[in-house]
Amino acid sequence: LAKTTQPISMDSYEGQEVNITCSHNNIATNDYITWYQQFPSQGPRFIIQGYKTKVTNEVASLFIPADRKSSTLSLPRVSLSDTAVYYCLVGGPPGAGSYQLTFGKGTKLSVIP
Amino acid sequence: SAVISQKPSRDICQRGTSLTIQCQVDSQVTMMFWYRQQPGQSLTLIATANQGSEATYESGFVIDKFPISRPNLTFSTLTVSNMSPEDSSIYLCSVEQTGGNNEQFFGPGTRLTVL
Numbered sequence: 001l002a003k004t005t006q007p008i009s010m011d012s013y014e015g016q017e018v019n020i021t022c023s024h025n026n027i028a029t030n031d032y033i034t035w036y037q038q039f040p041s042q043g044p045r046f047i048i049q050g051y052k053t054k055v056t057n058e059v060a061s062l063f064i065p066a067d068r069k070s071s072t073l074s075l076p077r078v079s080l081s082d083t084a085v086y087y088c089l090v091g092g093p094p095g096a097g098s099y100q101l102t103f104g105k106g107t108k109l110s111v112i113p
Numbered sequence: 114s115a116v117i118s119q120k121p122s123r124d125i126c127q128r129g130t131s132l133t134i135q136c137q138v139d140s141q142v143t144m145m146f147w148y149r150q151q152p153g154q155s156l157t158l159i160a161t162a163n164q165g166s167e168a169t170y171e172s173g174f175v176i177d178k179f180p181i182s183r184p185n186l187t188f189s190t191l192t193v194s195n196m197s198p199e200d201s202s203i204y205l206c207s208v209e210q211t212g213g214n215n216e217q218f219f220g221p222g223t224r225l226t227v228l
Binding site: 042046100101103104105 | 117144146148155156157158161205207209214215216217218219220221222224
């Protein structure tokens, strides 16, 4: 399983764009990259998933360079409610009976008023 | 998406006793997973529970300490046996829907404190 490395914590002011980078140097050819968000006293929640280049949904964008050894979660115009821990997972491929079950240490994002 | 509930939401237990945590899903799923999350830490997978077969445990976790039942496609239990204060943690169950995109849906967790 590919190991992931993320910054332990980040601070941002409200309204700013936040970029959290995850390193996964030994990612396998078939692996996908998935990000989760966890608020205190709740289970993690899926944010976004991608394989290469860029993926965007209603809450975030995921940028994956050509070598796929890293990925960047981009949160546009964060608010106080985005304060949470963000986890990057690697594995897959989806629907093939393989699972992304290894959570790294995560990045604690604190949004400041 | 899947909606998951856990019981109890929290409990305080005495050393040496056992606690069974229930996980209920609103749809049929093949794979269920049990995690432990100690305060301020990341999630650690305990075991994978597949309906109709024995659970598969991760390194460092054994069936005698964490027996798991999976009687049907919507329900599972995790028992924390012979508890010690080191077992104080949040226990979460999750599911992954068959044919999905590897997205896991998590329950709200059970906060266990062992005195």
